[in-house]
Amino acid sequence: MNVFIILGMGAAVGFLSGMFGVGGGFLITPLLIFYNIPPVVAVATGANQVVASSMSGALSHFRRGTLDVRLGVVLLLGGLAGATAGIWLFSLLRRIGQLDLVISLLYVVLLGAVGTLMLLESLRALRRAAQNRPVSLRRPGQHNWVHRLPLKMRFKKSRIYLSIIPVVGLGFAIGVLTSIMGVGGGFIMVPAMIYLLRIPTSVVVGTSLFQIIFVTAYTTVVQATMNHAVDIVLAFILMVAGVIGAQYGVRIGQKLRGEQLRALLALLVLAVGARLAVDLVATPGDIYSVVSERIYR
Amino acid sequence: MRRAAAVLTLAAGLLAPAAAGALENARFEHPEKLEIGVSTDEIAISSDFRGVDLTIFGAIEGYDPDLLAQGKYGVVVALEGPKDDATVRKKERFFGIWVNRHSMTFELVPESYSLSSTRDVETIAPDGELNSLGIGIQHIRLSPTGYFGDGSNLTEFRDAFRRLKEAGGFYQRDPGGVQFISASLFKATVRLPASVPNGTHMVRAHLFRDGVFISEKALPLRVMKTGIEQMISNAAYENATAYGIFAVILAVVTGWIASIVFRKD
Numbered sequence: 001m002n003v004f005i006i007l008g009m010g011a012a013v014g015f016l017s018g019m020f021g022v023g024g025g026f027l028i029t030p031l032l033i034f035y036n037i038p039p040v041v042a043v044a045t046g047a048n049q050v051v052a053s054s055m056s057g058a059l060s061h062f063r064r065g066t067l068d069v070r071l072g073v074v075l076l077l078g079g080l081a082g083a084t085a086g087i088w089l090f091s092l093l094r095r096i097g098q099l100d101l102v103i104s105l106l107y108v109v110l111l112g113a114v115g116t117l118m119l120l121e122s123l124r125a126l127r128r129a130a131q132n133r134p135v136s137l138r139r140p141g142q143h144n145w146v147h148r149l150p151l152k153m154r155f156k157k158s159r160i161y162l163s164i165i166p167v168v169g170l171g172f173a174i175g176v177l178t179s180i181m182g183v184g185g186g187f188i189m190v191p192a193m194i195y196l197l198r199i200p201t202s203v204v205v206g207t208s209l210f211q212i213i214f215v216t217a218y219t220t221v222v223q224a225t226m227n228h229a230v231d232i233v234l235a236f237i238l239m240v241a242g243v244i245g246a247q248y249g250v251r252i253g254q255k256l257r258g259e260q261l262r263a264l265l266a267l268l269v270l271a272v273g274a275r276l277a278v279d280l281v282a283t284p285g286d287i288y289s290v291v292s293e294r295i296y297r
Numbered sequence: 298m299r300r301a302a303a304v305l306t307l308a309a310g311l312l313a314p315a316a317a318g319a320l321e322n323a324r325f326e327h328p329e330k331l332e333i334g335v336s337t338d339e340i341a342i343s344s345d346f347r348g349v350d351l352t353i354f355g356a357i358e359g360y361d362p363d364l365l366a367q368g369k370y371g372v373v374v375a376l377e378g379p380k381d382d383a384t385v386r387k388k389e390r391f392f393g394i395w396v397n398r399h400s401m402t403f404e405l406v407p408e409s410y411s412l413s414s415t416r417d418v419e420t421i422a423p424d425g426e427l428n429s430l431g432i433g434i435q436h437i438r439l440s441p442t443g444y445f446g447d448g449s450n451l452t453e454f455r456d457a458f459r460r461l462k463e464a465g466g467f468y469q470r471d472p473g474g475v476q477f478i479s480a481s482l483f484k485a486t487v488r489l490p491a492s493v494p495n496g497t498h499m500v501r502a503h504l505f506r507d508g509v510f511i512s513e514k515a516l517p518l519r520v521m522k523t524g525i526e527q528m529i530s531n532a533a534y535e536n537a538t539a540y541g542i543f544a545v546i547l548a549v550v551t552g553w554i555a556s557i558v559f560r561k562d
Contacts, residue, residue, distance in 0.1 A: 048544050055552020056559070097386045097397040105394075217545045224541025228533050232544045233526075239548055243555035280394040287395070288457035292383040292408055 003237060005035065010049075010241030017053060017242070018249025019256075020265050021205075023212065025050040025183035026114075028238060030107055030272050037234070039100045043090075044229035045238070046182025048220040052239035053246065054184055054212045061206030068157035068203045071167065072210040075189075078168035079215040082175020087222050090180050094227070097291075104276050106181055111273030114187060119266035125259040146196055158199050158207075166197060171211060179219045184212040327511040328359035331504040333374070333485075339519040340489070344526040348466075348491040351376065355502055355514075357481040364506060365480060371414065371421035371505040372475045373432055374485035376518070378409030378467075379496035382442065385454045385461070401454040403439045408494040409467045410434065411487040413474030422508045430510060432503060434459055434468050466490045495522050 009031050017024035025046050032042035061067050093099040149163035170192055174185035189208045193199045199207070224230040253261065333355035342349075353374055357365075364370060383406050389398040414421060418433040427436040439455045462468035467490055475485040485502070497517050504512040522530075532540045 048548055051545055051548035052552040052555075055549055056556035059553065059556045097384070097400055101394075101396055213549075217548075220545050220548070221538060221541035224533065224544060225537045228537055230533070230541060230544050232529060232533075232540070232547065235544060236547060236551070239551045243551060243559075247555075247559045282395075284388055284395055286461070287388040288385060288454075288461060289388075289397075290383055290385050290458055290461045292381040292406075 001037075001234070006234060006237045007241045009035070010238035011245035013238075014053070014242030014245025015249040015252075016245075016265065016268070018246030018251075019253035019261065020249075021253075022265075023050055023053055023184040023186050024242065025053075025185075026107075026111065026181070026187065027269075027272065028242075029103075029182040030111070030276060032234075033103075034275065037231075039103045040094060040227060040229045041231050041234070043103060043180065043182035044220070044223035044227060045231045045235045047178060047216045047223065048230050048232070048235040049238045049242065050178075050182070050184040050216045051213060051220060053242050054186075054209050054216065056243060056246075058206070058209035058213055061209060064206075066203055067206030067210050068155055068199075069210070070153075071155045071158055071199070071203070072207045074153070074164050074167045075171040075174075075207070075211040076214050078171025078173075079175035079178070079211050080218055081168075082172035082177075083179045083215050083219045083222070084175075085172075086176040086179030087219065087226060089176070090223075091226055101280070103181065104280055106177075108273050108277045108280065110177075110181070111269050111276070115266050115269035115273060118262055118269065122259045122262035122266060126263065129259060144196075144198075147198070155199075158203050160197075160199060162197060162199075170197070171215075174211070175215050175219075178212075178215050179223070184216055186212055327506070329361075329370075329504060329506065329511055330358040331372075331502055331512040331514045332356050332358060333500065333502045333514050333516060335500060335516055335518060338517060339521065341521050341523045342489075342493065344522070344524040346491060346493070346522075348493070349489050351487050351489055351518075353485045353487065353500055353502070355483050355485065357483075357504060360481050362480070369507045371416065371508075372483055372485070373412065373414040373418055373421060373503045373505070374475055374487060375413070375432065375501045375503075376409075376411040376487040376489070377407040377499045377501060378494045379498065380405040380407050382406075383408075383458065385458045387454070387457070399450070401451075402442045403455075403458065404442045406437065406439060406458075409490055409498075410437065410462070410469070411489070412470040413485045413487050414470075414472055415475045415477075415483075417472040418470075422505050422510065426505075426508070426510055430503065434463065434470055466492070489520070493520055495520060495527075 009028070013024040013027045013031065016022070016027065028049055029042045029046040032046065033039050037045075090099065093102050146166045147162065149165045151165055152161055152163050154161050170189065174189050177183055177185045177188070186208050189211070190204055193204045193208065194201060220230055333353055335351070335353055355372070355374070357370060357372075360370065382402055382404060384400055384402045386397040387399040388395045391398065412418065412433060418427060419435075422432075424436070427433050430436070431438045439458060441451065441454075459468065469488050469490070471486065471488070474487065475483055477483045487500070497519050500516045500518055502514045503510060
């Protein structure tokens with residue numbers, strides 16, 4: 001393991017995450033896998049790194065008070081349950097030798113879907129800009145099927161009256177992703193909160209970061225306890241490089257045009273997904289592999 | 298006729314234990330004894346360890362000078378790593394992607410194995426003898442756990458296991474690694490691989506006379522990794538929860554410090 005390559009990786013992903021306001025976990029884990037870090041370690045260490053990268057963003061939201069703690073706690077309950085189920089599934093898959101495959105498949109699907117959506121969206125925005133029409137945010141309608149569910153609860157800060165079923169469900173799904181893929185999941189949670197739950201944009205990012213910090217922290221501790229898969233040195237190098245890279249990313253991001261940047265990130269996301277897909281399909285150098293219980297020691 | 302047969306059976310019954318006893322005694326009646334010595338029973342290795350050759354000295358006591366002169370004695374020295382279950386998996390194409398579809402777990406096999414002998418072990422003793430003693434990479438005991446197959450792929454998985462272990466440098470052999478330095482004194486060179494497993498290794502020496510196993514000697518060798526990396530690794534296994542909590546605290550503090558240092562005001 002070369003420290004400078006890890007530093008470079010952390011800084012590059014930090015830079016991108018600062019530029020686009022994403023957590024970066026969904027890029028760190030595949031990069032670590034490309035660098036031949038065992039996927040078990042890449043995922044658990046990725047979750048640990050996300051704790052740090054979400055922390056500074058979350059702190060500024062805490063200071064400004066742009067989060068709904070009540071909503072965050074309900075999300076968090078789902079998230080902790082999801083992470084617990086996810087780690088159980090993770091250990092099971094590892095035991096039967098299918099973990100690496102499932103991690104890769106999930107990443108191919110996720111990166112492919114996110115990359116495609118981002119690319120389409122940014123291309124549409126670019127076309128609109130070329131036609132000199134104002135870029136308008138799609139105005140979400142007031143109600144959908146989600147708002148007809150029972151068990152409603154009032155979230156004062158968000159000024160909504162919402163069933164806790166979709167909130168807990170969303171938290172649960174993100175928790176599963178955190179434990180199996182080592183991501184914070186903000187890139188799914190934020191759009192889901194805005195378009196599905198109709199939560200005001202002002203509190204969405206802060207609330208999602210609030211839940212991400214606790215779920216990734218919980219995942220880190222459980223992964224360390226059950227799978228001994230957290231590499232604290234690797235995580236620390238990634239964190240330090242990441243938080244520094246993010247600062248420069250933010251500055252550059254403010255100077256460049258959003259739609260073009262998003263199109264670039266979309267292409268990068270698609271490229272990472274494609275590389276993982278190729279690795280799944282290409283004939284492996286050796287169709288046999290051997291593991292002993294203590295191989296990661 | 299029937300009576301004669303009965304007498305014969307009785308005689309055979311009486312003879313059989315006696316014969317077995319004689320055979321057992323023969324094993325112990327060999328005058329030759331094997332002695333070995335290692336300069337230390339504990340090795341501490343640091344994180345920049347790139348593997349090392351270990352020299353083991355030994356002597357054959359009570360040897361027959363004629364047999365020795367004819368080269369009838371064969372010495373095999375093996376350094377066996379700690380034993381663990383090992384699972385071999387085989388990938389197959391499944392809807393276009395490569396998936397682990399078959400696996401076999403071998404019970405308590407050494408993680409590392411370095412073999413040194415006076416000449417190729419296959420020429421020292423017959424296969425049956427080597428198999429029953431588990432000497433040599435081709436003869437290490439590889440018994441599958443909970444295995445109910447037809448046995449046809451047993452060979453395939455055993456071969457794959459040996460090949461992967463040899464390719465990874467965990468299993469090594471040196472068919473000239475045992476050299477006589479005087480009439481009955483020998484030195485054996487075994488290799489501790491770079492990625493040596495922590496724990497108690499065993500040095501096992503076997504003496505053969507004319508293809509027959511006659512004496513063995515074993516010594517434990519503790520391998521202890523030292524340095525900061527190993528301390529961290531030990532913590533990850535022995536105090537796993539505390540380690541996890543520490544990892545989280547480290548992340549929280551890093552994020553917090555970053556938000557102070559880079560505060561935009």
